[in-house]
Structures are given as C-alpha cells and as structure tokens.
Amino acid sequence: MPKSPIRIVILVGTHGRGSNMMNLIDACREGEIPGQVVGVISPSSESPALLRAASAGVATLVVPAGDRHSERLLEGIQSFDPDLITLAGYMKRLDEAIVGKYPGRIMNIHPALIPSFCGKGMYGHHVHEAVLEAGVRYSGCTVHFVDEGYDTGPIILQTVVPVEQDDTPDTLAARVLQQEHATYRQAVKLFAEGRLQIVGHRVRILPA
Ligand code: GRF
Numbered sequence: 001m002p003k004s005p006i007r008i009v010i011l012v013g014t015h016g017r018g019s020n021m022m023n024l025i026d027a028c029r030e031g032e033i034p035g036q037v038v039g040v041i042s043p044s045s046e047s048p049a050l051l052r053a054a055s056a057g058v059a060t061l062v063v064p065a066g067d068r069h070s071e072r073l074l075e076g077i078q079s080f081d082p083d084l085i086t087l088a089g090y091m092k093r094l095d096e097a098i099v100g101k102y103p104g105r106i107m108n109i110h111p112a113l114i115p116s117f118c119g120k121g122m123y124g125h126h127v128h129e130a131v132l133e134a135g136v137r138y139s140g141c142t143v144h145f146v147d148e149g150y151d152t153g154p155i156i157l158q159t160v161v162p163v164e165q166d167d168t169p170d171t172l173a174a175r176v177l178q179q180e181h182a183t184y185r186q187a188v189k190l191f192a193e194g195r196l197q198i199v200g201h202r203v204r205i206l207p208a
Helices: 019-029 048-055 069-079 096-101 125-134 169-192
Strands: 006-012 035-042 060-062 084-088 106-110 138-145 155-162 196-199 202-205
Touching: 006 019, 006 048, 006 169, 019 035, 019 048, 019 084, 019 169, 035 048, 035 069, 048 060, 069 096, 084 169, 106 169, 125 169, 138 169, 155 169, 155 202, 169 196
Parallel strands: 006 035, 006 084, 035 060, 084 106
Antiparallel strands: 106 138, 138 155, 196 202
16 A cells, blocks of 8 residues: 555656646646646656646756766656656656566556557557547546556556547647546556555456
C-alpha cells in the first residue's frame, strides 16, 4: 500500500498540450486522487504543457534531449522522490535504467485500445488516422504500466469509444480525449489507494 497522499511526477512532451497533465493536477487538488503532483518534467522549456504546469504553481524541470539524457532524466525524476510517474504525451521510450528503478510505478495513457493501433510511431493523429483507415467500429483509450517496450506493459484500464460514420481524425481524437481524462484519473486513483496488483502480465484491481 503506497503512503498517502502519493507523490506524482508527470512527464510531458515537447509539443504537449497538457490536458491529461492538468486533469491529474486538478483531480489531486479536488481530492479525487489521494495524491499530489510534485513535479512536471519536459524535454523543452517551450512546451505548452510545462508552461501550464508552471502557471498552475507546480514545480517544473526541463531535461533536454542530448548527451546522457536518460541519466539526467533519472536524476530529475529522483529529485522529486515520486511514488508514481505518469506519462502524459511524453513520446520517448524510457530506458531500462528508469523502468527498472520504478517497477510497477510508471503509467502511460494511449489513445487507442492496446494491443491495436500502438507501438513505435503510433502517436497523436497517426493513431486516429490508422483507426479510421482500418474501418473498426470502436476505438478508445488505454492506461497501462510502462515497461521497456512501446505500449507493451500490463494494461490497467481501457474505455471504449464508438467510431462514428463521419468521423475525422480530429473528431475521433476529441471523443477519445474526453474518456482519456476520466480513465487516467480512475487509474491513478486506484494506484494511490493501493488497489493495483500486477500478476504476470495482468493487472488485478483489488476491492476497496
Ligand atoms: C493524448 O492523446 C495521450 O493519449 C497521448 O498523448 C496525448 C497527450 O495529450 N499519449 P495532452 O497533452 O494530454 O492533451
């Protein structure tokens, strides 16, 4: 059982809007998640998400790409002493040194139903374009634990969203994004309550 309230660090991308990040910050402040977002890390000081975090009064840290990136990222993460690391629009794969340091304590959200429409290169509008091209009737979002692969870690929660006849990648992305926010809150809340147990590649949700 993690100590409560848990300390959460959020990793955002260079071009991230930060809607999932803000959603988690708000859920903690509203008391829905027994946690606190103690820091937001981005590869760029220009990242819209990072600027939003700073104006919301959350500590921010920039760890630019380049030499010893992974090592510096690990140092940055450790400086916040987190219980949980959440990725919200962070595009890079985390290397073994980071994943190995926080087993079962790193989460990501993906805007499709894993194991479909995921993996290397499947991010942002690419995902929704591929979904529409495939002609599937349903898409959705997935919150999963992070391992060394691309979108391959144990699945925590999924929410299904219908694909409408006249959808464009943008309309589908907007419908999925709404569910991303609700699903990510729920997954982080379950973690903070100590109710997620990884068994093999499956995640058991323990009763309250
Ligand atoms: C979301 O669609 C998320 O699923 C994906 O990146 C996007 C980030 O959006 N990993 P935002 O910056 O949280 O608004």
